[in-house]
Amino acid sequence: MSNEQITAVIPSLRLLYRSEVEIDAPLCVGHLAVGERRIINITGGTFTGPRLNGVILPGGADWQIIRPDGITAVEARYTLKTDDGALIYVDNRGFRHGPPDVMARLAAGEPVDPNLYYFRTTPVFETGAKEYQWLNGIVAVAVGERHADKVIITAYEVT
Template structure:
């Protein structure tokens, strides 16, 4: 199942912003028919920016995991390198 990012926000040390819509389409109701014990969310976000202030994002490596929240999915993302 692919989940579309419909928007949101993120906050962390040195960075906070808005998530823009995008990604792959899926039926949001489908996630409610899957037993949460049978799946997991993992992500490796990639950042690309031309803004000098955020240029440090272009060279970092991150990993993350997701979990269901009311009305969507939340992710905990950590910088590895």
């Protein structure tokens, strides 16, 4: 074994964007063996950040499973369109959970402090646009906030 000291690289976070995702009311497919399936259609929205800005195109959705343990597994897929016309596909998966009373308030559409529940995701990006191809090779994490008529997603690049 060498006497060399191992230097670890400690990652940090760099803001990608803050988005406001407009949504429809949940469609409840029903109870399955793994939990309750819900689909929340995305109707539009915007995103702003230091390196990319634009709109969220309608047509995406969040395919959720509310598991028996109370954890909501989210799987949102949608398209960003940058101000300069580039299209970026996003596959954003993660979890939302919290104390039962807090989650009941969220489900009822009440305003809830996002510090009272956990809502984290890992967006993966795909684009053929030359100026945004750097997104194809990054790891990202995001923090979500659920509101009655929208979801706020703040995405960060792990550096």
